[in-house]
Amino acid sequence: MQYDPIEKSAVSKLKVKPGLADYERARKSFSWWDVYRELDWLPGGGLNKAYEAIDRHVAHGNGSRVAMIWEGKNGEQEQYTYTQLKERSDRFANVVTKLGLKKGDRVFIFLDRVPELYFAFFGVLKAGGIVGPLFSAFGPDPVRDRLVDSGATILITSPDLKRKITRILPDCPDLQHIVIINKGNRDPKPLEGNDLSYEKLMSAAAADFKIVNTSQYDYSIMHYTSGTTGKPKGAVHRHQAVVQQYLTGKWALDMHPGDIYWCTADPGWVTGTSYGMLAPWTNGVTQLIYEGGLSARKWYQLIEKHQVNIWYTAPTAIRMLMRAGDEPMKGINFSSLRFIASVGEPLNPEGVIWGKRVFGMGIHDNWWQTETGAIMCANYQSMEIRPGSMGRPLPGIEMGILDDKYNPVGPDIRGLLAVRPGWPSQFHNYWRNADMYNSRFKKGWYITGDRAAMDKDGYFWFEGRADDVINTAGHLVGPFEVESALIEHPAVAEAGVIGKPDPIAMEVVKAFVSLKPGHEPTPELRAELMRFARQKLSSAVAPREIDFVPSLPKTRSGKIMRRLLKARELGLPEGDTSTLEED
Ligand code: AMP
Numbered sequence: 001m002q003y004d005p006i007e008k009s010a011v012s013k014l015k016v017k018p019g020l021a022d023y024e025r026a027r028k029s030f031s032w033w034d035v036y037r038e039l040d041w042l043p044g045g046g047l048n049k050a051y052e053a054i055d056r057h058v059a060h061g062n063g064s065r066v067a068m069i070w071e072g073k074n075g076e077q078e079q080y081t082y083t084q085l086k087e088r089s090d091r092f093a094n095v096v097t098k099l100g101l102k103k104g105d106r107v108f109i110f111l112d113r114v115p116e117l118y119f120a121f122f123g124v125l126k127a128g129g130i131v132g133p134l135f136s137a138f139g140p141d142p143v144r145d146r147l148v149d150s151g152a153t154i155l156i157t158s159p160d161l162k163r164k165i166t167r168i169l170p171d172c173p174d175l176q177h178i179v180i181i182n183k184g185n186r187d188p189k190p191l192e193g194n195d196l197s198y199e200k201l202m203s204a205a206a207a208d209f210k211i212v213n214t215s216q217y218d219y220s221i222m223h224y225t226s227g228t229t230g231k232p233k234g235a236v237h238r239h240q241a242v243v244q245q246y247l248t249g250k251w252a253l254d255m256h257p258g259d260i261y262w263c264t265a266d267p268g269w270v271t272g273t274s275y276g277m278l279a280p281w282t283n284g285v286t287q288l289i290y291e292g293g294l295s296a297r298k299w300y301q302l303i304e305k306h307q308v309n310i311w312y313t314a315p316t317a318i319r320m321l322m323r324a325g326d327e328p329m330k331g332i333n334f335s336s337l338r339f340i341a342s343v344g345e346p347l348n349p350e351g352v353i354w355g356k357r358v359f360g361m362g363i364h365d366n367w368w369q370t371e372t373g374a375i376m377c378a379n380y381q382s383m384e385i386r387p388g389s390m391g392r393p394l395p396g397i398e399m400g401i402l403d404d405k406y407n408p409v410g411p412d413i414r415g416l417l418a419v420r421p422g423w424p425s426q427f428h429n430y431w432r433n434a435d436m437y438n439s440r441f442k443k444g445w446y447i448t449g450d451r452a453a454m455d456k457d458g459y460f461w462f463e464g465r466a467d468d469v470i471n472t473a474g475h476l477v478g479p480f481e482v483e484s485a486l487i488e489h490p491a492v493a494e495a496g497v498i499g500k501p502d503p504i505a506m507e508v509v510k511a512f513v514s515l516k517p518g519h520e521p522t523p524e525l526r527a528e529l530m531r532f533a534r535q536k537l538s539s540a541v542a543p544r545e546i547d548f549v550p551s552l553p554k555t556r557s558g559k560i561m562r563r564l565l566k567a568r569e570l571g572l573p574e575g576d577t578s579t580l581e582e583d
Pocket of ligand 1: 225270271342343344345346347365366367368369370371390448449450462464465471474475476
């Protein structure tokens, strides 16, 4: 039998189905060095995510395994082995190298979930670049903010997505090349200006590439994430994050070679790269990638047709499936499923119970965020799920609950959710914003921005955000970003944005707007503002509701008091209003 580095792994100490005792033992005897040793590292020295996810399998004689099963939104089907992924990503590494990419240069990808997105992603990593995937539903403003802030030199996109952002391209001075992927000739128009054809570049490129010798500390991926103030910040991750992505794929998502795995997240968000690329492929599984959006019947058919064993999704999707009822699952056989997990928002206990009824198994919630790069705490396969809890920390990870002075508190007391720094997939900076990065570390802890509690058995329970950041359908939205877009409309004087609780999406974005003199608060203006924000941002980020108000509550220093807007919206006590500016 072929040597398989994953199956023979020393980390299998924790077994396929670790019991509570195994978990306790693993916590005590755990060493990240064991996991570092499980990876191959680059043949010439150094560490590169693309090598660990793809080339390693080919080097070990497993290149003929299917890495990707792809279904397009128009029903197209494609399949790629690890050898084919290696060949495509090698070619793309040659393409970007020829375009002048140097180690550390930023390349952004603005594409739907087509196979070429994945080839390009790994090609950039192989060439030593930093790759930034962008959610394809974004409007022009978020794309501009990210391209400008990162100083990206190459953008990879499709004809229709390029058209959507044409007006902001002149605002991006660092951008030197635009590579156009015309998947299946979906948009058969000639290329514009200096745009480059992906297909032509790829067929001219050599099929073999020697990976640039990146070290574990070199930057590899950046994902923009929202905070309370300012525009989204680029959380930068290093190649060594792959160590934890690999381990959590195995331990928290129960991946094994031969498994068919489906992650429903888009690579524009961190779950779509850490668990839609790196964890599954470092673990040698076959990954289903579906380009289309959520449709209950289609999703159930995909599970049955591709015999999905492991399914990683999000609470909003689960609530939407629950709402769709039993009709769409009629005649579908779910017996291939072995493990279901979810992330991004709190998973209601009803979701766990629904999973048991419909699929015969509970749904395993786990917790992490863009900055942590990988799963930090989880409900594991072997342990009893505590419905409503995010589970227990991964061995090798220390999480705690702190009071407002950053001192640890005991069990069952709510406080700030914090992590001891130094985990392998820890972000290493916010791009060009070291002050913001440093502000997240206090008294030897990384402050996550969430509030939670830990019970006496070490399970963590999410309470909410500690700041004004909105979580809508698992996507974090910074109120400032939405307010900035709204006040660009000529009728808007001021805007304040909050998250309003919603039974499906957890929160929806709600805006309060005061108008400039001469503008009337009409239903037509409200509809126009919603359209305006959707076009600039995306429907995922734009407000779902807008209320007109004569003025917004502000502190004496002029800061909009979103907390007060929210309290008034929800009919809650207004709390301390001593800093409120009187009208
Ligand atoms: P992001 O950085 O966009 O991936 O969002 C991370 C945030 O989503 C976390 O800081 C939490 O606020 C929220 N989140 C992620 N997973 C969970 C979970 N299992 N339960 C509750 N909230 C979660």
